[in-house]
Amino acid sequence: MAVVMVTDAARGSAVAIIRSLLAAGHTVLAGDVSRLAPGLHCRGLHHGFRYPDPTRHGSEYRRTVLAVAAEFGADLLIPVTDATTEALGPDRKLPHSSCRVLAPEPEVLDRVHDKNTLLTLAADLGVPVPRTLRVTSRSDPATERFGQRAGWPVVVKPERSTVAGPHGKLVKLEVSYATDPDQLAGRVAEVLPHCPALLQEYFPGEGHGVEVLAHRGRILAAFQHHRLREVPFTGGASSFRRAVEPDPRLLEHTATLIAATKWTGLAMVEFKVAPDQVRLMEINGRVWGSLPLAVAAGMDFPARLVDLAINGPQSHPAELALNGPRSHPVDTDYRRGTTSRNLGLEITWGLTALRDGRRSDGLRVLASLADPGPGYDIVRLSDPVPGLYELVTIARHLTGKAIRVLRR
Template identity: 40%
Template sequence: MAAKSSLDQVLDKKLTFALAERIGVPVPRSQLVATPDDLPRLSDWCSFPVVVKPGSSMGESSELGRAQLKVEYAFDAGQLQKLVRNALNYGEVILQEYVAGVGAGIEVLASEGRVLFHFQHQRLHEVPLTGGGSSLRKSVAVTPQLLEATGKLIEALNWTGVAMVEFKQDLASGQFSLMEVNGRFWGSLPLAEAAGADFPGMLYELLVGQQTEFPQSYQTEVHCRRLTADVHWYELALRKAAPPQLGVVPSRKTMWRDFLGMFSPRHRFDVQKLADPLPGLLELLWLGRDYCERLYGVLRRRQALRREKQRCAAGGSLEGALSGAENLLFLCYGNINRSAVAGLLAKQLMPNLAEHVRSAGFHPASGRPMDGVMQQVAHSNGLATDNFASSALSATEVAAADVIFVMELEHLVTLSEQFPWVSSKAFLLGGLAAGSGPLEIADPYGKSRDDYEGCYRQVAANIAALQARMEAA
């Protein structure tokens, strides 16, 4: 098998790309941004779009706390500056040019840096649409330039075993860039097997039988589909779940063509096989169960939202609850974003009730400051947050409250499970200004600055509506 030093190089993309550059294999242009001082020169860095990658998927800041980070796309200089500034709050940022084209994989069996067998596939469907694992792919004749680049990498790594070298290639120009090297069996392995490239068998013969010569032959234009993932691909495609500027959302014609391809004699499934039908049948049952549960959940959720909208509407039960109400409780999960802002805004707008306004969260820890990003947003809107500290929800607070406002349907469920007797006085805060936005107020934690600002605006609109309702009551 591959030596540890070789594995270390393919597991760390920075090391992989550094090696590729040394041996002349094209890689996407990348740049590390460490401080805001690097920002002025970014506008001339390269053409757009630009991929903005956080240095780590889980960011941490002494001021802002921990946050789940994700890859973003910038389509102009202003957006690039904004995304990078936000990501820099949590550490270094890697900028990478966006490489358009199709995904191509060169799979190899190698021994001490020498390629013994090679196979190439082309990705047709990827989940997510912006790039990821393939749900539909086909075997193709090897591209000489890609094979040459792969050979250089395998030789430089002195690789032994199986590996998949992934590229993005412009089919019109032939230009390509290395994406990554997977030093293990790959997710599209069933395609190679269906096309006659038995990599597990060849690896066994190499390691156990010491065989080093393998006939270079496989069928091209064999299609193989991971059905569960491909259903998800069609769902994403129909929802157009990708930035339109990337041009990765397929047309309806393409979707129909690829669907009808299932009936071709050269089409195979990863799991569904006549020779061994049980795993495929079980996967279909799980897929059907998953979609039935999702549909049931969507219908129940819509029904619950309609009910809560009626409760919050004029003449609904909220109107009676607000009549004579003094003690208000705002509740979310962590009490460091949504309910924290709601409580502070309510005190600011209704000073006569300031002593009767509380906020809390289901999170068991108390005494935490407001989320750092939300503090910045609040301060920019003239809301002081310096003395705020979170509070864990207590039975005493619940009992004392005349009206409880929560942010999500899930909060209503959790609240009624812990305190069944309070359901009649608990309402969705978003129902107060139902015409100005969604009934639920999403948690911005760990998301972009835009999400925090949107959350603040939504909370502020509903607190303003609450003030009007309280004055009318």
């Protein structure tokens, strides 16, 4: 058994990792910026600690993590977000420590974090991608022409989701949408001070994610979920999702990309799916937000990741064969139909629906929160304290938001 350190304990994905590793018999250390982080209060946690905000104080964050690793003899570190991964430094290692960081190699991670590089690679490999234009100047005449040709709305993405800002601080950039030329120019102007902007056609499909554990470009285990609700409505983090049967097309596209990048570790490959076609959206090279669904459905990615790090790749009896040049057995043994909800995002979805005039939808979703049947990412009767801390965090967030609105 290993001593494993997990960051970002406020997130449902981190809570899922902590619970999974505790159930597997590992000793778990968990950290976060906030003392209210639900993961710091999981039953059986060996030690919880706080660290400085890695987006603002990267060196202090590294020192804190290194000190905890040394004090408790940590064998492995699982950084959950881009911020806690990138703040470890360019080599993603803890200096003067035997603690291994379970993250893809920096050069591999860089290929998928750079969205333009990823889309170019995918197109070269025959993986379908949205029509895209890379913009580096506010005065580029191709910007307005793109909207006219691709149609509205236009999706505006930063080339990188996280970039270095002033004084070494990390800045998180968001995807936005433009419905006319003036709005498009404004959205592009917001991105360009930080990095190039990517303009994409809006593809009105349903969101599906294919999550994998891979070793040197070979997929060992795969899971697929269907996004039933997202925040915002136009596309974003999933608030409610369902485990579904793996789509052979998506699994093959995923295998193509994982093989080309020689990926080791966890990844989520996101697609939009229409009746007769699909489009690649991105590869999430960190732990994805809907991980609790996979674990609840029986695909225990966290325990498998740690086992891979300790013992190397293992075979599994329940397998699905991929077709094509990368044919090999892939474990897809999980319970189809399992669902899970992010409580905070579901509340946001319901309140946003009420605000936007979708009263029946909003009331239906908010009323459904009383039904534990569909499952929650964090709330669990067998380990209730993290759920209580999640409720406190949600209440503080909503109260702060209401105060800001009243002060306008």
